[in-house]
Amino acid sequence: MLTIHHLGISQSDRIIWLCEELGIDYVLQKYDRDPATGAAPAVYKALTPFGTAPVIAHDALVLGESGAIIEYIIHRLGGGRLALPPSDAAYPDYLFWLHFANSSLMSALMVEMIIPAIEPANPDIAEALRGRGNRAFALVEQRLSEAPYFAGDEFTAADIIMAFPLTTMRLFVPREIAAYPKLKAYLAKIAGRPAFKRALAVGDPGLKPVID
Template sequence: MLTVHHLGISQSERIVWLCEELGIDYAYKRYDRRADNRLAPDEYKALHPMGIAPVITDGDLVLGESGAICDYICGKYGDGRLSPGPADPDFADHLFWFHWSNGTFMATLMMQLVLAGGGGDANPAAVFVNDRSRRGWEMVEKRLGEAPFFGGRNLTTADIMMVYCLTTSRAFRGTPLDGFPNIRAYLARIAERPAYRRAMEKAEPGWTPMLG
């Protein structure tokens, strides 16, 4: 049985949303963060050698990493839905945003968080990361002015990956969305999706998604 192990306020919300969009059967287990340091509890860390979210189990399989999990679930349980094939005109755009999400954008945001308060303009590393972050947000805003979804005409796993970066991850940094009208309009469209609402109600009960 496919089981999604969700750590509260984490990237594993993506996998809950994916399963809800696909309408597949899955088991669900939620883990609260520790009260003392807001990190994952030992029970969650024991699931996978990296000790971080997300993690799924499927029989004897234990799989981590958001992108790998998206590909696995879409391939095994979703009949390839939400992942356009090579003949689709949106194929390349989907691939770019799907991989850019964690490969570049999320990595940059995490570096920015680590370097926050680290000397500002006097710290060359902070200057580099802040500039990369600025360019990333500008790319996102531009893309969402060109197409309704990151992958193009339709929602794909590129959106499953990117929405967390634009919403819940901001809880750790407080990044405002002022000056990003395309992003705000996009998130309003995402908020209207029944599968997204179901997923967030399940993943973060009593918590208002950061959609604006």
Template structure:
């Protein structure tokens, strides 16, 4: 049995959502953040040396990193669903946006989050540089979603699953005003309307107010 070790308000929501989209059997084990540090509890840290979520187990397998987990699940359980192959004209775009999520968007938000907590002030050169970088990153997504319904193009894929966390739940940790990005806001609403997303959030983070606007 595939078990998703899920930490509330974390990137592991991607894995729960993927399992719901694929309709596969899985067990969901919840973990709660330390109330002071907001970090993973010891029992989750004991699963994998990296000490953070998401983690999955299946038989003797213990696997971390949300991107690797998503690749594993779609390869082993997806039967070709939610991915695009090299014969598809959107294949390159699919690969780009799949890796953009954790290669550009999430790191940009993370750097801004750290700088915000350091309270360096809005005029600090690094704060200004990283804020401008995040603006360019969001602007690129905004432009893409003005041209297509999904990041890969015409089809919903794991590129969308990888990206939505950063545009929604990540804003609990790094507040971002998305009002200047109407295409992103419309996209979030489309994703939130998916039954599998609604099931995943209800199971993974019941009662959490979703940041969809």
């Protein structure tokens, strides 16, 4: 049996959504953030050596890291669905966005969280750091002007992993997206997927999708 250790309003939303899209049965173990600090509780941090969300348990295996979990579930439990094979012409695009989500976009947004602390003394550094996020969102807009989904014509796991930094992460790092009309249309389309709605209702009931 697959258990998803779900930290509220976190990247583990992706894993619930993935399982809903694939129709994979799972047990959801929910954890609340510390009300004072917003951090994960100690019991959650103890699940894996690095101590961050998401985390799954499958039989005797305990696994962290969004990308690793997505790949594991798709190939061990999902029959390869929502991934593209190397023979597919869109495979390079699939790989790029699957890894861009956390390697570049999420890291840029995490850095933006500390910009207010360094900006008064280091405005040039702050501006350079902010520029990484701006370039990332510009690249997203460009891609969505070329194709309906990140890997091309079909919805894949690349869309699932990209959604969190483009939506829920903006609760932590506010960003206006009026200047990105293709992104706004894409997020509205994603939020309309039945599996997305089910995942939100299960993982974070009452949370309004951040799509505007």
